[in-house]
Ligand SMILES: Nc1ncnc2c1ncn2[C@@H]1O[C@H](COP(=O)(O)OP(=O)(O)OP(=O)(O)O)[C@@H](O)[C@H]1O
């Protein structure tokens with residue numbers, strides 16, 4: 001039997017009105033492992049992430065962290081546990097500097113309650129350096145001036161700065177060029193080397209094959225299965241994404257069935 | 262700190278003058294122009310009026326300008342806070358009237374008058390409650406702040422009319438309240454104020470630089486340090502020298518200075534202030550960082566109403582009375598214009614508390630200059646309108662510069 005997963009979901013289900021966005025989804029993420037979460041548009045990937053991070057309340061199922069069931073009520077609760085999510089839109093504050101963004105909500109203050117700007121800047125610079133983010137000339141520049149890849153790096157660095165144990169990245173390379181995608185992929189590998197568990201959502205199987213250990217395929221809100229990278233092929237994953245066997249026929253209790261044909 | 266951080270990073274050092282200039286030029290190019298336009302504008306306005314009437318820079322005129330701009334500056338300081346979170350408060354004029362009329366009413370020496378401290382306290386509490394109501398409607402109900410505060414603008418105007426009584430005018434006789442805008446400090450105290458202000462500024466700059474160096478970061482050049490302190494000294498000693506040639510430094514000028522420094526420190530050096538900027542920059546990002554966005558917004562509305570009432574107090578003190586038009590006229594427009602002319606963005610997230618004073622100075626300078634030249638009000642309004650349009654255009658254009666300079 002393998003070790004206890006860092007993060008696990010058991011039978012997560014979530015409906016939006018008549019749409020069954022998730023149906024009994026199981027996911028396992030171990031420390032030091034990269035899981036690729038794949039599926040077509042609307043398969044439920046983002047919804048699964050938001051359910052884990054406490055942005056959605058789930059209808060059914062449990063989330064376990066380090067083997068213990070947890071209820072995560074929001075972003076704060078998630079990061080208190082050590083789970084950080086980097087959403088597709090990043091949500092950085094353009095009017096703040098790299099350092100100010102990285103410390104947002106967790107600023108350090110001196111005994112007078114004033115911000116310890118210099119201390120935070122050094123720590124931000126050290127984090128960037130430890131993640132080998134070298135494309136950033138200064139952590140005191142405004143985020144507004146950064147390129148897409150640099151912004152992604154800031155968002156990831158922000159997520160891993162806090163002794164986080166699990167990091168979830170929603171389409172981290174979707175808007176990036178070749179060189180910048182490279183930077184982010186390398187960054188993901190480095191996170192896993194550090195012992196973090198990483199979930200990466202992406203539509204780019206080629207990129208994913210380079211960084212993940214296992215794939216979890218979702219289709220119409222259901223888990224098609226988990227595939228170990230070394231024992232699968234791009235073709236098998238593509239088939240699972242587009243035509244994987246569903247255990248539960250969607251629309252049995254709603255009028256969704258028309259979408260199936 | 263530890264020798265390991267030192268050895269792993271390049272030798273911590275102060276920037277050279279050239280490096281400092283390069284950073285600054287790069288910032289300006291990218292649209293981070295800060296207070297540059299308003300300072301250039303002030304210099305231009307000063308030259309224009311001084312050439313036409315050499316009484317413009319006279320001791321008496323400048324001393325008057327400080328007292329005259331003070332109410333606008335106080336109110337505008339609060340306006341900056343709501344603009345920073347990307348909202349607006351149209352009720353600040355009316356709120357200043359309400360604050361003034363409450364204080365005046367409670368201090369009428371009819372046997373029921375209360376201590377001035379209590380009267381100010383009551384006005385402050387009412388103001389903070391009104392701000393809380395604004396914040397509640399905006400955050401919990403999602404009503405646009407423009408409409409919520411337009412509604413309370415009407416209500417406040419009505420309250421002023423009601424409380425001003427039958428004569429429509431309440432005389433202020435409390436010596437402390439009158440003293441706020443009508444006291445001038447002695448020459449010696451004026452100089453002491455200037456010396457302390459420059460010393461505090463220099464020390465705070467020095468401490469910041471030293472903290473940077475201690476963390477292995479680069480600090481600003483000595484030339485920048487010297488330049489900033491010299492500029493501060495010129496402004497501080499210049500102001501005191503000029504006002505001492507007249508009646509002396511107005512007490513209200515000192516109160517304004519201290520108030521602005523307090524709010525500036527809160528906005529730029531505390532968590533709360535950082536969160537205000539974050540909410541204005543990207544509310545969703547702030548929320549995900551665990552910041553209570555609603556709480557921040559409500560607090561900013563409270564600060565705006567509070568500072569509006571503060572401005573009302575100063576106005577009541579200066580006029581020694583409060584009448585049924587208190588808080589009306591162009592007070593609201595001037596207070597919002599001051600923040601925007603000073604460089605605070607209407608789009609949220611960008612601006613400084615000091616913008617309020619800079620903008621109020623521009624407005625006071627234009628009014629006093631035109632007054633000296635004997636221009637009628639019609640032209641004052643038109644010129645102020647042009648300046649406002651110019652300031653908003655600068656904001657919009659530099660915002661575009663910032664957007665295009667990103668995502669290279
Ligand atoms: N807040 C919501 N309200 C209603 N329906 C929603 C909501 N969020 C998601 N859905 C629905 O749930 C389903 C799953 O959406 P989700 O965003 O999780 O897909 P996804 O796998 O992330 O897709 P993509 O690859 O396009 O990002 C979709 O049918 C979507 O329309």
Ligand SMILES: [Mg+2]
Pocket residue numbers: 045046047
């Ligand atoms: Mg998605």
